[in-house]
Amino acid sequence: xxxxxxxxxxxxxxxxxxxxxxxxxxxxxxxxxxxxxxxxxxxxxxxxxxxxxxxxxxxxxxxxxxxxxxxxxxxxxxxxxxxxxxxxxxxxxxxxxxxxxxxxxxxxxxxxxxxxxxxxxxxxxxxxxxxxxxxxxxxxxxxxxxxxxxxxxxxxxxxxxx
Amino acid sequence: xxxxxxxxxxxxxxxxxxxxxxxxxxxxxxxxxxxxxxxxxxxxxxxxxxxxxxxxxxxxxxxxxxxxxxxxxxxxxxxxxxxxxxxxxxxxxxxxxxxxxxxxxxxxxxxxxxxxxxxxxxxxxxxxxxxxxxxxxxxxxxxxxxxxxxxxxxxxxxxxxxxxxxxxxxxxxxxxxxxxxxxxxxxxxxxxxxxxxxxxxxxxxxxxxxxxxxxxxxxxxxxxxxxxxxxxxxxxxxxxxxxxxxxxxxxxxxxxxxxxxxxxxxxxxxxxxxxxxxxxxxxxxxxxxxx
Numbered sequence: 438x439x440x441x442x443x444x445x446x447x448x449x450x451x452x453x454x455x456x457x458x459x460x461x462x463x464x465x466x467x468x469x470x471x472x473x474x475x476x477x478x479x480x481x482x483x484x485x486x487x488x489x490x491x492x493x494x495x496x497x498x499x500x501x502x503x504x505x506x507x508x509x510x511x512x513x514x515x516x517x518x519x520x521x522x523x524x525x526x527x528x529x530x531x532x533x534x535x536x537x538x539x540x541x542x543x544x545x546x547x548x549x550x551x552x553x554x555x556x557x558x559x560x561x562x563x564x565x566x567x568x569x570x571x572x573x574x575x576x577x578x579x580x581x582x583x584x585x586x587x588x589x590x591x592x593x594x595x596x597x598x599x
Numbered sequence: 600x601x602x603x604x605x606x607x608x609x610x611x612x613x614x615x616x617x618x619x620x621x622x623x624x625x626x627x628x629x630x631x632x633x634x635x636x637x638x639x640x641x642x643x644x645x646x647x648x649x650x651x652x653x654x655x656x657x658x659x660x661x662x663x664x665x666x667x668x669x670x671x672x673x674x675x676x677x678x679x680x681x682x683x684x685x686x687x688x689x690x691x692x693x694x695x696x697x698x699x700x701x702x703x704x705x706x707x708x709x710x711x712x713x714x715x716x717x718x719x720x721x722x723x724x725x726x727x728x729x730x731x732x733x734x735x736x737x738x739x740x741x742x743x744x745x746x747x748x749x750x751x752x753x754x755x756x757x758x759x760x761x762x763x764x765x766x767x768x769x770x771x772x773x774x775x776x777x778x779x780x781x782x783x784x785x786x787x788x789x790x791x792x793x794x795x796x797x798x799x800x801x802x803x804x805x806x807x808x809x810x811x812x813x814x815x816x817x818x819x820x821x822x823x824x825x826x827x828x829x830x831x832x833x834x835x836x837x838x839x840x841x842x843x844x845x846x847x848x849x850x851x852x853x854x855x856x857x858x859x860x861x862x863x864x865x866x867x868x869x870x871x872x873x874x875x876x877x878x879x880x881x882x883x884x885x886x887x888x889x890x
Contacts (some may be wrong), residue, residue, distance in 0.1 A: 438868060438869040439866060439867065439868045439869075440773045440774070440787070440867045440868070440869075440872075442771040442772065442773060442791075456792055474799060475792075475795040475799075477786060477788050477791030477792050477795060479773075479785065479787045479788060488799070490787065490869075492771075492772070492773060492787055492788075492791050494772075494795065506802035506803070507796055507798075507802065508770075508798030508801060508802050509795065509799075511769075511770035511771070511798070512768060512770030512771025512772070512773070512846065513771065514771075532890065536786055558716075
């Protein structure tokens with residue numbers, strides 16, 4: 438069984454910890470508790486006939502990625518950049534953030550995730566928001582309903598093993 | 600017609616009849632008048648009034664007090680609590696002044712109890728050692744070094760003990776192998792969190808060539824020995840003398856040289872982790888036995 442390090446990053450309040458908790462424990466809490474520093478947890482996933490241990494680092498949100506200690510990103514295999522689909526300020530810097538992450542962690546598989554899709558009233562509203570995001574959004578998720586959370590980590594795991 | 604009747608003047612009464620009526624009223628109401636006089640006297644004389652009303656007032660007051668006692672919390676509890684809270688907040692320092700001597704006494708009591716327990720533990724240890732070669736060894740060492748036997752036993756009790764050893768990939772924080780006396784938490788998570796703490800400290804103080812080497816809390820210490828692509832974290836309990844630490848660091852170096860030279864940790868899988876864990880267990884147990 439291979440182990441891989443995955444980091445959840447993005448601006449504060451985008452729902453990184455909620456996604457983390459939904460994936461690890463299949464739970465959701467309406468209360469917002471800001472993450473202090475970093476929290477590490479793990480989950481074993483199956484990719485085809487192979488088992489993979491994901492060591493997931495949920496790091497405290499910062500407005501810009503260069504504010505996060507660089508050392509956290511070292512040796513990372515997968516990066517999940519989370520944004521809030523209802524708050525444009527959480528994807529305002531996304532292009533330069535992604536460029537920065539590719540530079541400091543060139544071997545990582547990066548997935549851009551638009552979270553809180555349950556708060557958008559219609560498919561049209563979602564399409565409108567996605568068109569405004571400067572980089573392609575790989576997944577739209579809802580930590581609250583669990584929508585696409587398993588798929589996100591399953592596809593990330595497969596990409597890391599490829 | 601009716602109003603006219605009302606306006607008519609009444610017949611004038613005979614004066615003799617008036618006198619008769621007055622006498623009759625006097626005779627008939629005499630008792631009432633006497634009673635009225637008596638009541639007037641009671642009302643106007645405080646002592647008399649108190650005598651007659653005391654029992655009634657006492658009973659009513661008792662009832663009110665009882666009601667107040669039963670309903671005080673629901674009726675006045677909240678405002679009174681608020682007033683007390685405000686008072687406490689306002690006089691925090693005064694409160695501390697009052698409580699400090701109490702705390703001091705409690706702490707003194709706790710410390711003397713701990714000393715008593717420690718003395719008992721030493722006495723127990725000495726009893727256990729009576730007529731054993733170890734006792735002779737303590738006696739001999741005490742004579743030779745000049746340190747009394749109790750202190751030697753104390754030293755023995757506070758001797759460092761390895762609780763767990765982790766070999767961790769430096770950048771990723773992935774666990775490469777581990778050995779723990781007791782399973783306390785998930786080793787993968789410990790490895791990740793230790794790496795995060797290490798990364799945070801090194802980043803926060805921006806000392807590029809310096810790395811975190813020790814984490815300490817109460818009687819526990821985590822000694823960290825950094826190598827090129829991985830580090831070894833040893834969790835210990837007890838006091839760590841300098842010579843013990845040097846020996847341990849040498850032992851870690853020897854382990855890396857002997858067991859990890861040919862290892863490639865590009866990909867971390869459970870097979871590698873298992874192999875390394877076995878080697879850690881063998882190597883460091885041997886080191887412990889040599890102590």
